[in-house]
Amino acid sequence: MMLSPVTDSHRSFDVVVIGGGPAGTTAATLLAQAGHRVGLFERHSFPRFHVGESLVPAVNLTLEKLGVRERMDQIGFPQKHAVQFISPKGPSRPFYFSEVRDPRMHNTWQVLRSEFDRMMLDRAVECGAHVETDTPVIAVCSEGDAVTGVRVRRLDESEDVIDARLVLDASGQKGVVARERSRQKLIPGLENTAVYAHFEGVQLDPGIDAGSTLIYRLDAQSWIWFIPLMGGVSIGLVTSAREILRFGQNRDEILQSAIDQCPALLERMSSAAVIGEVRVARDFSYRATVDGGPGWAVIGDALGFIDPVYSTGLLLSARSAEIAALEVTCALAGDQHYPNMHGFSTDWQVAFDRFLPLVRAFYTEDFRFGELSKHEAHRQGLIDLLTGIVDTEEAIGVVDKIQQMFDDEAASKS
Numbered sequence: 001m002m003l004s005p006v007t008d009s010h011r012s013f014d015v016v017v018i019g020g021g022p023a024g025t026t027a028a029t030l031l032a033q034a035g036h037r038v039g040l041f042e043r044h045s046f047p048r049f050h051v052g053e054s055l056v057p058a059v060n061l062t063l064e065k066l067g068v069r070e071r072m073d074q075i076g077f078p079q080k081h082a083v084q085f086i087s088p089k090g091p092s093r094p095f096y097f098s099e100v101r102d103p104r105m106h107n108t109w110q111v112l113r114s115e116f117d118r119m120m121l122d123r124a125v126e127c128g129a130h131v132e133t134d135t136p137v138i139a140v141c142s143e144g145d146a147v148t149g150v151r152v153r154r155l156d157e158s159e160d161v162i163d164a165r166l167v168l169d170a171s172g173q174k175g176v177v178a179r180e181r182s183r184q185k186l187i188p189g190l191e192n193t194a195v196y197a198h199f200e201g202v203q204l205d206p207g208i209d210a211g212s213t214l215i216y217r218l219d220a221q222s223w224i225w226f227i228p229l230m231g232g233v234s235i236g237l238v239t240s241a242r243e244i245l246r247f248g249q250n251r252d253e254i255l256q257s258a259i260d261q262c263p264a265l266l267e268r269m270s271s272a273a274v275i276g277e278v279r280v281a282r283d284f285s286y287r288a289t290v291d292g293g294p295g296w297a298v299i300g301d302a303l304g305f306i307d308p309v310y311s312t313g314l315l316l317s318a319r320s321a322e323i324a325a326l327e328v329t330c331a332l333a334g335d336q337h338y339p340n341m342h343g344f345s346t347d348w349q350v351a352f353d354r355f356l357p358l359v360r361a362f363y364t365e366d367f368r369f370g371e372l373s374k375h376e377a378h379r380q381g382l383i384d385l386l387t388g389i390v391d392t393e394e395a396i397g398v399v400d401k402i403q404q405m406f407d408d409e410a411a412s413k414s
């Protein structure tokens, strides 16, 4: 992979980005393309494993801006044309993205994150960002309220202070700056845990359905993701952190027992075997209540995360990075040395709030996609949301309808 050499001129930047995941690399590439001096520091060496493999098509628009859309097929990521929900009562009709109006979003990709994140990091370097991997940020530097830079540690154990007019925290769930300053709040009722692995020898559907995401619902609290990847399929159980041990005592047992409880999935897996290890992730949903301040802003998972059921993580991460990059460009043109980024994420918050009721609805006892999508406008709204489009009349109509359902239920209980 491409890396930048370290020289004395790399101790001061317009913008320092913490973390080389999709949020960090999106912001670094856009800011470097806009002519800013950007330094990105990533604690791991790449390629590295990461969960979060299914894109929604609205991400394509960001990939286009970054200049990497063509590379997705060149790398060979499977194309994803649809998502389908399978409950114990039977499957929904697949939701094909070709039903949305904009042809740029008629399909997207399922990504092996080691390859995807490496490609994104390479793009940031190509566009002029200075990138150092194996270099964790170990402290945030400040003067009064303002963040003035970061302290990093390199592989040889040497430490450096890196100055910046703005520090973007894209360090994911770690939230290096976010944990100190953003007052992250858990979203109650979505305290879930995921147990997952890659499998080989799994039977896929034929034709364009081969790359679809399948969501197998076990009960109101538990479901399994099925994401076809290059050379395997990612399969993961998501369930309430309180319920997880009812599936088994260790991670291998938990995942196998969940699969065993799902006949529709089991029949695809008669010749399947795990590749590598079974992993566990906490996927609690949360959001920052403060998105930025003088000299700093948080983006990506550091800003917030919603349950993975609709694969919205990378979309929201990329969106927050795009919004931040635009705001940073305006802010750096002003005369504040450490511009105040407080409130930059309003549009991102709107998107988050539109997905949240749909996520909550999924975890209710009697939620069925088929029921909601019987009404044509609601079906269109659902497809828009599953594509990652949150601002059409139909998408807002679905969100309002679900919210109404929750309000009526609350009123009937009071």
Ligand SMILES: Cc1cc2nc3c(=O)[nH]c(=O)nc-3n(C[C@H](O)[C@H](O)[C@H](O)COP(=O)(O)OP(=O)(O)OC[C@H]3O[C@@H](n4cnc5c(N)ncnc54)[C@H](O)[C@@H]3O)c2cc1C
Residues within 6 Å of the ligand: 018, 019, 020, 021, 022, 023, 024, 041, 042, 043, 044, 050, 051, 052, 053, 054, 055, 056, 135, 136, 137, 138, 170, 171, 172, 173, 174, 175, 176, 194, 281, 282, 283, 299, 300, 301, 302, 305, 308, 311, 312, 313, 314, 315, 317
């Ligand atoms: C179980 C589960 C399933 C998911 N499935 C999906 C899915 O199917 N589709 C989807 O879109 N999203 C999914 N997500 C969400 C997705 O993984 C995240 O939204 C996405 O990775 C966030 O990108 P990011 O760049 O903000 O953070 P990350 O991708 O986590 O990147 C953060 C980077 O910061 C680095 N870092 C951390 N600390 C430091 C430090 N101190 N110094 C330097 N670098 C540091 C890390 O090494 C990492 O590379 C899922 C999440 C979970 C938990």
